[in-house]
Amino acid sequence: xxxxxxxxxxxxxxxxxxxxxxxxxxxxxxxxxxxxxxxxxxxxxxxxxxxxxxxxxxxxxxxxxxxxxxxxxxxxxxxxxxxxxxxxxxxxxxxxxxxxxxxxxxxxxxxxxxxxxxxxxxxxxxxxxxxxxxxxxxxxxxxxxxxxxxxxxxxxxxxxxxxxxxxxxxxxxxxxxxxxxxxxxxxxxxxxxxxxxxxxxxxxxxxxxxxxxxxxxxxxxxxxxxxxxxxxxxxxxxxxxxxxxxxxxxxxxxxxxxxxxxxxxxxxxxxxxxxxxxxxxxxxxxxxxxxxxxxxxxxxxxxxxxxxxxxxxxxxxxxxxxxxxxxxxxxxxxxxxxxxxxxxxxxxxxxxxxxxxxxxxxxxxxxxxxxxxxxxxxxxxxxxxxxxxxxxxxxxxxxxxxxxxxxxxxxxxxxxxxxxxxxxxxxxxxxxxxxxxxxxxxxxxxxxxxxxxxxxxxxxx
Numbered sequence: 001x002x003x004x005x006x007x008x009x010x011x012x013x014x015x016x017x018x019x020x021x022x023x024x025x026x027x028x029x030x031x032x033x034x035x036x037x038x039x040x041x042x043x044x045x046x047x048x049x050x051x052x053x054x055x056x057x058x059x060x061x062x063x064x065x066x067x068x069x070x071x072x073x074x075x076x077x078x079x080x081x082x083x084x085x086x087x088x089x090x091x092x093x094x095x096x097x098x099x100x101x102x103x104x105x106x107x108x109x110x111x112x113x114x115x116x117x118x119x120x121x122x123x124x125x126x127x128x129x130x131x132x133x134x135x136x137x138x139x140x141x142x143x144x145x146x147x148x149x150x151x152x153x154x155x156x157x158x159x160x161x162x163x164x165x166x167x168x169x170x171x172x173x174x175x176x177x178x179x180x181x182x183x184x185x186x187x188x189x190x191x192x193x194x195x196x197x198x199x200x201x202x203x204x205x206x207x208x209x210x211x212x213x214x215x216x217x218x219x220x221x222x223x224x225x226x227x228x229x230x231x232x233x234x235x236x237x238x239x240x241x242x243x244x245x246x247x248x249x250x251x252x253x254x255x256x257x258x259x260x261x262x263x264x265x266x267x268x269x270x271x272x273x274x275x276x277x278x279x280x281x282x283x284x285x286x287x288x289x290x291x292x293x294x295x296x297x298x299x300x301x302x303x304x305x306x307x308x309x310x311x312x313x314x315x316x317x318x319x320x321x322x323x324x325x326x327x328x329x330x331x332x333x334x335x336x337x338x339x340x341x342x343x344x345x346x347x348x349x350x351x352x353x354x355x356x357x358x359x360x361x362x363x364x365x366x367x368x369x370x371x372x373x374x375x376x377x378x379x380x381x382x383x384x385x386x387x388x389x390x391x392x393x394x395x396x397x398x399x400x401x402x403x404x405x406x407x408x409x410x411x412x413x414x415x416x417x418x419x420x421x422x423x424x425x426x427x428x429x430x431x432x433x434x435x436x437x438x439x440x441x442x443x444x445x446x447x448x449x450x451x452x453x454x455x456x457x458x459x460x461x
Contacts, residue, residue, distance in 0.1 A: 022323075023083045024085075025080055025083060025085060025088060027326055027330060029085050031118070032085055034116075034117045035117050038120060039060075040064055041216040041217050042108060046103070046107065049209055051208070063101060066096065067093060070092075076092070084114075086113055087110075090105065107197075109201075111198070112198040112230050115198070115229060115230055115232070116194065122236065122333075125333045125337075129184055129333070129340070130185065132337055135344035137453075138344070138348075140170045141170075141453055143170045144167035144170040150166040151428050152164060152169065153357070153364065160363065160364025160365070162366050162431065163432050166354075166357060168446050177249060193220060193221055195229040197210035197222065199230075202227075227317045231314065233322065233325050236325055236329045237304070243300055243304075243335075246336055247296065247297040247335070250297065254343075257346075261287050267356055267360070270285075274289040289343075289346055293339045293343065299331070300332050300335055303328035307328045310325060365396065365402070367426040368392075371403060373434075374418070375389070378417040378418075
């Protein structure tokens with residue numbers, strides 16, 4: 001079982017520590033299904049091309065299927081001495097069906113084999129990540145629908161800026177995760193190309209049919225250069241990059257949920273299922289889930305930098321350094337899927353404190369821009385209007401008043417053009433509903449976006 005595939009060249013066994021240090025089986029065993037899937041397609045092609053006999057191919061495929069069953073039934077013992085998933089499966093195949101198992105590796109190398117396995121694996125994982133993104137989008141959309149009409153303060157610099165609908169805020173994140181899904185869909189085109197057939201680096205002397213294998217495995221086509229085929233990890237880098245953006249979006253949302261759930265804001269209540277208490281302070285309810293996801297963002301960023309650093313100075317073609325591609329990729333996949341899943345559930349169960357949001361929106365002179373717009377409509381240049389309202393706000397601060405509490409006489413101290421109808425423009429509802437253009441926060445504009453999102457989701461089903 002521990003005989004190396006290159007034993008003919010060496011006169012000494014591999015040092016035991018080196019064997020353990022260089023092995024990847026502890027983490028690449030998750031590729032077993034894809035390794036077997038690729039090997040079955042390869043065996044069929046070898047027989048179709050007359051490179052091996054049909055009977056040999058059937059024996060190989062039967063052996064591979066039995067090994068797949070053993071692994072899934074946890075009857076397979078992985079060996080560090082055999083380094084990786086490819087050699088573990090091949091060694092077991094030869095043990096099970098005899099020397100004919102050794103013919104499976106005809107016209108391929110572990111270099112193009114591992115490139116195939118990762119692409120097959122990542123192809124499925126991208127689909128799964130997109131399904132989790134869909135779940136987060138659905139939770140955001142449900143909150144937007146359920147709370148249409150709830151007014152909250154919109155912020156810039158974390159300072160009260162203008163009143164907006166809470167639904168509008170939720171839809172902003174919906175758009176972020178929509179773009180994330182687009183990125184995943186776009187990268188799928190570059191993942192879904194078959195590298196098998198590149199051999200170690202230069203192709204193969206056997207009359208293989210790469211297009212047949214691509215069709216068997218559901219690839220859109222084949223890679224076009226054997227050197228690039230075995231040395232390319234752009235698809236893994238692209239996934240880690242897109243995943244980093246997903247985590248950045250989750251982290252931004254996490255930060256807001258942490259703030260909003262604090263006693264100072266109390267805009268939302270997170271379900272107890274997603275919080276923990278304190279070991280010393282009995283009153284505490286800590287938003288541990290959003291905090292942890294915010295922290296895991298750095299982990300995913302680190303994985304991207306790790307993989308970029310591995311690849312940054314590698315000469316063509318394959319180098320052992322590239323074994324370090326899997327752990328960052330696998331960890332990124334696990335982290336982003338877990339984070340999306342838990343956020344989808346947490347957002348769905350989040351309770352909104354509408355009155356607290358409204359009261360906060362009424363503070364901080366959030367309708368000041370509406371006063372400026374009102375004055376502009378009277379024919380005054382915006383820059384002059386800006387100064388007028390700035391002085392008005394300063395007066396309010398000095399006299400501990402909100403803008404809507406000013407009398408008409410007080411307004412006229414700053415501009416004679418202000419009339420009694422000013423009060424129609426500076427309510428929270430008027431401020432929100434005046435922004436009707438596509439993408440605005442008016443109730444009718446937000447309702448249109450919810451409807452558009454629903455139609456889009458129906459079309460994808």
